[in-house]
Amino acid sequence: MDKYITAYYLDEExxxxxxxxxxxxxxxxxxxLTPFPVHGIDxxxxxxxxxxxxxxxxxxxxxAVLGFGFQAWIFTVDYPLNIGxxxxxxxxxxxxxxxxxxxxxxxxxxxIAFFVSNKxxxxxxxxxxxxxxxxxxxxxxxxxxxxxxxxxxxxxxxxLAEAGAEGITLKA
Amino acid sequence: MYTSPLxxxxxxxxxxxxxxxxxxxxxxxxxxxxxxxxxxxxxxIALLFGAxxxxxxxxxxxxxxxxxxxxxxxxxxxxxxxxxxxxHAGTFISAILLLFxxxxxxxxxxxxxxxxxxxxxxxxxxxxxHMGRLLLGFYIFPYPNTRALWVNFxxxxxxxxxxxxxxxxxSLVFWYVGLIPDLxxxxxxATTKIRKAIYGFLSFGWTGSARHWSRHExxxxxxxxxxxxxxxxxxxIVSFDFATSVIPGWHTTIFPPYFVSGAIFSGFAMVLTLxxxxxxxxxxxxxITLNHIESMNKIIILTGSIVGVAYLTExxxxxxxxxxxxxxxxxxxxFGPYAWAYWIMMTCNVITPQLFWFRKIxxxxxxTFIISIFVNIGMWFERFVIVVTSxxxxxxxxxxxxxSPTMVEVGLYVGxxxxxxxxxxxxxxxxxxxxxxxxxGVLKSSGEKQKLTGxx
Numbered sequence: 001m002d003k004y005i006t007a008y009y010l011d012e013e014x015x016x017x018x019x020x021x022x023x024x025x026x027x028x029x030x031x032x033l034t035p036f037p038v039h040g041i042d043x044x045x046x047x048x049x050x051x052x053x054x055x056x057x058x059x060x061x062x063x064a065v066l067g068f069g070f071q072a073w074i075f076t077v078d079y080p081l082n083i084g085x086x087x088x089x090x091x092x093x094x095x096x097x098x099x100x101x102x103x104x105x106x107x108x109x110x111x112i113a114f115f116v117s118n119k120x121x122x123x124x125x126x127x128x129x130x131x132x133x134x135x136x137x138x139x140x141x142x143x144x145x146x147x148x149x150x151x152x153x154x155x156x157x158x159x160l161a162e163a164g165a166e167g168i169t170l171k172a
Numbered sequence: 173m174y175t176s177p178l179x180x181x182x183x184x185x186x187x188x189x190x191x192x193x194x195x196x197x198x199x200x201x202x203x204x205x206x207x208x209x210x211x212x213x214x215x216x217i218a219l220l221f222g223a224x225x226x227x228x229x230x231x232x233x234x235x236x237x238x239x240x241x242x243x244x245x246x247x248x249x250x251x252x253x254x255x256x257x258x259x260h261a262g263t264f265i266s267a268i269l270l271l272f273x274x275x276x277x278x279x280x281x282x283x284x285x286x287x288x289x290x291x292x293x294x295x296x297x298x299x300x301x302h303m304g305r306l307l308l309g310f311y312i313f314p315y316p317n318t319r320a321l322w323v324n325f326x327x328x329x330x331x332x333x334x335x336x337x338x339x340x341x342x343s344l345v346f347w348y349v350g351l352i353p354d355l356x357x358x359x360x361x362a363t364t365k366i367r368k369a370i371y372g373f374l375s376f377g378w379t380g381s382a383r384h385w386s387r388h389e390x391x392x393x394x395x396x397x398x399x400x401x402x403x404x405x406x407x408x409i410v411s412f413d414f415a416t417s418v419i420p421g422w423h424t425t426i427f428p429p430y431f432v433s434g435a436i437f438s439g440f441a442m443v444l445t446l447x448x449x450x451x452x453x454x455x456x457x458x459x460i461t462l463n464h465i466e467s468m469n470k471i472i473i474l475t476g477s478i479v480g481v482a483y484l485t486e487x488x489x490x491x492x493x494x495x496x497x498x499x500x501x502x503x504x505x506x507f508g509p510y511a512w513a514y515w516i517m518m519t520c521n522v523i524t525p526q527l528f529w530f531r532k533i534x535x536x537x538x539x540t541f542i543i544s545i546f547v548n549i550g551m552w553f554e555r556f557v558i559v560v561t562s563x564x565x566x567x568x569x570x571x572x573x574x575x576s577p578t579m580v581e582v583g584l585y586v587g588x589x590x591x592x593x594x595x596x597x598x599x600x601x602x603x604x605x606x607x608x609x610x611x612x613g614v615l616k617s618s619g620e621k622q623k624l625t626g627x628x
Contacts, residue, residue, distance in 0.1 A: 012616075031381050031382065031383070032381070032382040033379055033380040033381055033382070034380050034382060034385065035189060035193075035353075035357070035380060035609060035612055036353075036385075036609040036610070036612040036613040037385040037386070037388065037389050037609075037613060038382070038385075041382045041385075041386075042382070042386045045382060047382070047383060047386055050386060050387045050390040052387060052390050052391060052394065053390060053394060056394050056398075060398075070314075071325045074314070074322045074325065075322075075325060078322070079320065079321065079322055081322075081324070083324060083326050083327075084326075086326055090325075090326055093325060093326045094325060096328075096331035096334065096335065096405070096409050096412075097325060097330070097331060097334045099401075099405055100331075100334040100335050100338040100402075100405070101334070101338075103338055103342060103398050103399075103401070103402045103405075104338045104341060104342065106394075106398055107341075107342045107345055107346075107395055107398050107399075108341070108345065110391060110394060110395070111345050111349060111391060111395070114349070114387055114388070114391045115376070117387065118381075118383070118384045118387060119377070120352070120376040120377050120378060120384070121376050121377070122373060122374075122376060123373055123377075124376055124377030125372075125377055126356070126359075126372070126375070126377040126378060126379045127379065128360065128379065131360040131361070132360070133360075133379070133380050134353070134356045134357040134359075134360045134378075134379075134380050135189065135190060135193045135357060135360065135361070136188065136189035136190040136193065139380075
């Protein structure tokens with residue numbers, strides 16, 4: 001993929017309609033950039049449901065087991081300490097720390113997974129097609145095959161215009 | 173989607189998306205007003221006072237405080253619990269109201285979360301300084317050491333270490349993940365190279381891709397789901413610091429729910445105090461409307477009433493239990509030498525918020541501001557009453573004593589107020605105070621224009 005066309009809408013409902021028309025014409029939409037999450041886009045672009053929830057669950061489970069296990073190991077195996085005659089294996093009093101570690105592991109693992117899967121992070125470079133895509137423009141990026149002749153590209157641009165998109169530009 | 177025509181718009185003034193961006197982000201680009209400079213100067217002076225008090229405490233030790241053999245916990249712990257409680261409103265707004273799909277939260281969640289982070293920093297300062305030797309602060313974490321000792325996992329103070337540090341870390345991540353799209357907007361609007369570079373770095377390469385947004389929403393929802401029980405657990409554990417002891421007045425099972433609602437109560441009061449000033453100073457009255465203030469006031473009535481019921485229940489149970497010491501502890505609170513503190517607490521927390529039953533008062537900015545200050549004061553006194561009155565009549569009458577803070581303790585408290593306002597004033601200069609993308613997301617369904625045209 002070397003070439004692509006960007007075009008924008010000024011309203012998210014026009015965008016959703018436009019995406020439907022583009023798909024009907026067989027255009028390949030690479031990405032849609034919006035200033036805020038537009039509901040219905042995930043369906044229009046056939047996006048998979050995010051698997052981040054699983055990361056959160058698994059990491060949380062690991063945190064719970066580690067948190068509880070660590071305390072239990074310390075107080076029963078490594079260094080049993082008589083604290084006011086309380087039992088060494090004091091399940092209720094291990095709960096708060098186990099709970100906090102569950103939340104901590106779950107939250108951090110999920111956020112790290114979020115950054116990694118999106119390739120976001122400190123210093124990550126953003127490819128900015130249009131500076132107003134984070135303001136009030138809803139940008140569509142359409143793939144253009146390298147092998148396409150100029151007239152085929154014209155066709156795509158025409159199809160975009162018909163779908164109501166503005167500011168249609170070919171970029172390499 | 174059907175929206176009730178009777179429901180008033182969340183955002184006033186016929187905004188379109190561009191106006192929303194401009195309104196919220198333009199104060200960041202301009203020069204700060206003279207009120208901002210005045211505010212940060214005052215806060216800076218308070219911070220310096222705190223620095224002096226910190227120096228005295230570290231250099232000469234805890235003896236600089238007014239604590240004694242009987243009263244080992246004074247202002248330090250009072251301030252700690254007060255600050256943690258204030259933090260709770262931010263998480264309540266951003267997590268619990270998100271789960272309940274309360275759209276009005278979008279105008280206030282960003283600054284409320286920032287308030288949470290700053291308040292937790294202020295709170296964490298007190299246990300650390302109370303150790304006396306700040307350098308040995310790391311002793312509270314369980315790490316393999318040459319003494320072959322671990323920390324005491326049966327102690328609520330140790331649970332606090334985990335609760336507060338997890339709370340801070342998760343709140344920070346939650347806040348920052350929500351901030352990233354808006355930082356992208358700031359980057360794309362930046363006019364100077366330096367601003368572009370800084371916000372480009374901070375925005376983590378955000379573009380607004382639909383895939384990113386989809387994951388962003390999942391992450392926000394799950395983080396809210398994690399933060400909601402977390403915030404409840406934090407103040408529950410803070411209350412365990414008292415409830416698991418055997419001191420009459422502390423050893424009560426009502427503490428966890430009572431502390432949590434008190435925390436949300438005081439937190440909302442602080443959010444109102446800050447928001448009423450911020451909306452005026454940054455011209456955000458169309459975003460933080462009277463409806464927002466009214467909604468928060470309703471939460472204040474609810475949580476304030478829960479706190480009031482808890483006070484009365486405590487009293488009733490103290491008498492009904494038939495335990496002489498318990499009865500005495502509560503009788504002494506209301507009529508003993510610290511009765512003045514008790515009645516300040518009762519007036520500010522139980523009586524003043526009830527004024528919000530009147531719609532006129534609920535929707536009055538000035539009265540809300542005044543009452544919010546009352547609640548802040550009342551909730552500080554609640555912690556003071558719990559800590560000091562329970563301790564000052566010890567089991568042995570020979571150790572009965574009184575406690576008053578020294579200038580160093582006052583300095584530490586004023587210092588954290590200075591830190592709080594300094595950081596908050598810096599926050600409103602460098603970050604968007606309102607979640608721009610989230611407001612845009614509710615504009616269609618709840619904005620004024622759409623209401624008029626029947627759109628959406």
